[in-house]
Amino acid sequence: MQTAPNPNSTQEIVRIEDDRTGLGIETLKRAFLDNLFYIQGKFPAIATLNDYYMALAYTVRDRLFKRWITTAETYGNQKARTVCYLSAEFLMGPHLGNNLINLGIYEQVKQAIEELGLNFEELLEQEEEPGLGNGGLGRLAACYLDSLATLEIPALGYGIRYEFGIFNQRIQDGWQVEITDKWLRYGNPWEVSRPEWAVEVKFGGHTESFTDEHGAYRVRWIPHKVVNGIPYDTPISGYSVNTCNTLRLWSAEAPETFDFDAFNAGDYSRAVQQKMASETISKVLYPNDNLTQGKILRLEQQFFFVSCSLQDMIRILERQGIPLEQFPEKFSIQLNDTHPSITVVELMRLLMDEHGMEWNKAWGITTRSLAYTNHTLLPEALERWPISLFGQLLPRHLEIIFEINRRFLDDVRLKFPDDWERLGRMSLIDESGERYVRMANLACVGSFAINGVAALHTELLKEGVLRDFYEMYPEKFNNKTNGVTPRRFMVLSNFRLANLISRKIGNNWVKHLEELHKLEDFVDDPDFRREFREIKQAIKQDLAVYIKRTTNIDVNPNSIFDIQSKRIHEYKRQHLNALHIVTLYNRIKANPDIDITPRTFLFGGKAAPGYYMAKLIIKLINSIGDVVNRDPDVRGRLKVVFLENYNVKFAQRVYPAADLSEQISTAGKEASGTGNMKFALNGALTIGTLDGANVEIREEVGAENFFLFGLTADEVYAKKVAGYNPMDYYYSNPELKLVIDRIASGFFSHGDANLFKPIVDNLLYGDPYMLLADYQAYVDCQEQVSQAYQDQDRWTRMSILNVARMGKFSSDRSIRDYCEGIWHVQSVPIKLEEYVQENAGRMIVS
Template identity: 50%
Template structure:
């Protein structure tokens, strides 16, 4: 197999294929298809077409190639009567789809040549496509990787979620502060989706429940909603690797059943006439609306029920059309709940089976439990959603009745086994009684599922001793682990074409299908010629990222410096604050001794804080204020730069990750469920600095202690510190650097216009350091100095880099999905090769 790569393509940062050179006939056919789409679908003359027009034409021509395979895959699923997997997730962070589709269809070089013949630059078109704003972070990106892997492994699957008009928000940094603006990703349409106006379902809210007698001892409950909203389907085909199979991502958009009150409009109340439409369509406007107000809480619950209800009715319709009897549901349907957001599915499926299909309660419950499974993504009790009982009773009255009955039966069974354990009853109840009665959605998801999995080995074990300790005591056989994975197609082939080509040449082209072939790198880990080639690829990626930083931030960084990267949602437990404090300590040390042989660094941060999360937004402000001071100080010159890149999304991650030298995974041990950024950067050859938390534990096992920088308290030690008392003052007093750093922050060195700006952050560290930043600071400082020492020994650094890449095969989402398919869903997979 001959492999070619265009040097100009790599210089621009574009993807380069390792596939055979395209046939001239294929190029000509695609070129003609693009011209036809430009003319008849976009309505433009080539001479007058903009980059956006060419992008749309190319996307439409590519989509046509997918549709043929999509229809074939769907027909095959129906004809074979295959069991389907339905993945319910509030987020699908799919990113840009053009290069994803072209890569999976093996069309990248074909399209590049076809467009080149027309004088169009494919890499320029790549920048035109907006990111689909359908997620926030790891949860949504995991769902996207899983959709890719389910298609790659030929699993018949649907993804179900919400088609947000504006997604999370577009992050803008003004004077160092995060500000939120609507994400306008749909402003120019979405060429990848198919609107299905004929596929819609009524979703009810409020109203009353009527008990209709059927016989002396049986009643039928009929829910009469006071409000109805229509859920309209939009389908996006998800193409697997090499285009073997195509699945469907079906997203729901909210539409008012009666969009205009004509009587009010004709009476002159033009705004009031649209009130019902505005209320209905608010459901699919934004992801994670603030829940700081009662209205915000209600909107979140409406969102969750809206997409779950529509999804269950859609899959039930499909099942009945294919198999006729709801009793075969567990044999032909697997419903996976991605976190607690769709947990209301347990009550909704019971309602559908009992109220609409007239099944007896016990039979319906057996079907529900055998059909549904639940993935937990957090050990934070506050992140396991709960809803006020009065809100649930008002918005979903029939579901509240079902939850009460489920709880009564459940607690009766527990009481029979453990008659004198009131604490156990309180812990496993679906209703939280203290401080206002609330429905515990995590408990509901657990009780209504036959399988409950964590997403990393440590996380799954901690679930058994923390958030689901008592449920594990009752149902130990239901709990299992499925360590997360990433799709190598996106995070290696597309994001890092230079490295991909080098790996294909070194390990053989089969590595594109079988990542275990990366292990061939291990015997070559100390090969200096390979080091040089890898360093050249990395530098190319760093030059591209440096250009992006210069263009967006007007900050010039040195591509020869160590690129130290922390990219993730901004949260106290992820401890961006620890990183910033160490940055300040390093800055002060460099200023005190600029002649020392320092390892030059570029500290790169990116991530969004929840709109109502004040501490997280203050951390962003501190990062930007520190960057301003450090970057303007001529003393440190190119020794240290600090960059906060705004509006983190998939496309920005694709630019940062291939350029990362050091991957920051420094959460408080026991608090990160898994992480997937750690896997992406390690795959691309970055070395990890981190705590023994989440999937870091398993990465350490695969790459070896010598090739990862582990520091800090373990999860057990964190629990012990919290139990016996955290000695913040002692940790600060014992540290050679931390006290000075805190004093500098508190004295206004980084906020001369407002000396006490960061007092909430430093007070938390001094008096209530729940996330143990002070306890881990010195260990983190020492680990960073070990990073410096390794960086200064280039052969040692590149040896470790190679070993990281070589041992990442296990972290493929194909492996993860294969485990789900075998252990939870009971569906067959077709291996990639």
């Protein structure tokens, strides 16, 4: 490796050292080599690829810090109203490339690294992705943090610093195998530990009531266990602004990490037992909760990060000299799904038990501070906890919940007299069998706003799972359709298309995505269509090379890249896609010379470790691929590829390459979706049902540019009420029957007729997600896709119009909606140059 040449003069050395975080090429090279030497402790002859990545990451981080510190001080001085986004998941993706884009230094840094003789792309690829989420929920939270910073909104993201993130997925013999995600094994250059801001979190034990010196009834919680929460801060840069907000993730530690008495007595295991037990809380993302121990740990995790975050907010109030009574004026707290619902109770406990407030005052503060986003229409996904488990872990909180419930049900009785069934449905306690705490009900009662994440989703919430609460509190309900950040999912991951767009309409669209509509002026320009098509083809070629390298499967870049990448779940219906593949395969077997538009079916996604049916669907897809890909009759016209370990890096590679985006969930089951937005933004056409945000995407891009099929949510409901019988479809549709029979026979499982029997039986004797009812409409719609793709000029026009009309689906627009409709917070611009001049040489810690 070549090192940077030494500067030619003393003046040059002084200039570089005075400009330590400058952006000149020579300054960047010097900073990079300094970080390699002084932080990594290496020189080029012995440095590893990871050393070079770390040195580059620290170089970029140094250039963030000026903005980060300035932002924190500005917010503190102005006592700015702040959004606190509480989420159990933050699927941030790699930081390096995104920060280079947002800081506007991508090209300078790339040039500096390449002049040092290093491969810039290799360094980007080296970054370990923080797998701190499962999928859409965590990815949305990351997009929102990006937009909050870009829009210069004071904000803090709060979550858990899981030592091990979501598992790494490997496919072995067609099955998913989970591998530990050791994302911290080489360190994390983007975070800063703040041990001086540690807080204590209590668990278990019992409560004692007493009367204070003023004669007021009070309760003291005597815990069984205390855990320390240590904050780790990550800077979140905004695009083309000086704002740099904070993601604060909490790690669990024992107050005393070593028991010397036990050690001296020879009990070496017990000497570190407390440390191990405490740190388990932040050890792994979402433990399998099929067993009681998993349920306990999951509740511990949720309470842990909520308690840490609320205590941190109170610390900030005290530091800024703001009275606790003004908590709602300082903070607007967004609960990202039901996981942080315990916030309602913990804030009440802190205000009453730790700060001496009476109930009504504390309740007023709580209900003016919290807002709740619901992300599901599946009743089973609305969290609930057994009373026995909840009371064992959080005895004081159970008492407060009972009191909230008593007062709340009195209000329900006043509004709906004698409606005993409604009381049972709305109670915070499910009394129908084993008693449970209903966390979604708690969030609805304790929040001043409740929102869905797509227009259809919000309406279905009002009509379905939250209907009682809508009738009780209609003023609380509103819709905030999800969005995605164009910085990561266009500028960074699809630079060819982003550059083409910017050449035609300027680059203002990166912050104002609605300006993409200007592309419609070029849809009739044959040169623009040609260049647009060539870019897509080049990206597909790149993906084909990646597929060959990682799977040893040859795919045809001229075929339709038909992609379904998302979490594996029955309601998302990856197995409906599989039925279509078998249908095409059966047609080829019946007539090997049939005219079929070549397709490459690409799948990606992880199944929850305890979700057997989802894992079996992965096995089915791979087993179909094993047969289809090697059958000489197919002659390469169909290829099936399951790309393992779907994550943000994976997504950045796949979204730009897609021709067809599969958004085929059962209508009324998907809350919104954000993958559908990312695919369409990158020019993929959508085949989908009228579900989630598909409805709004179709409205925006035009029905003629969207492949629609399937039952509506109302029709799904009507069929269930009427008594849905999947066997009617099986016996009345010979092509469908052949597909099911071929899977059932063991044809795709080496003659083992039992392997896929659970899937076959589920479809024939229940079919809860109505695959058989939608099968024929789906197959017919896929034929329309094939015909449209044969006319490449028409397809390109449709693709361009999809890009041009996706402006609504920026996360910037979503955040503006939240700011105006829920949070009532204003932007606070950060004036960096003024700060640097006024505070040169002064260290500021917030």
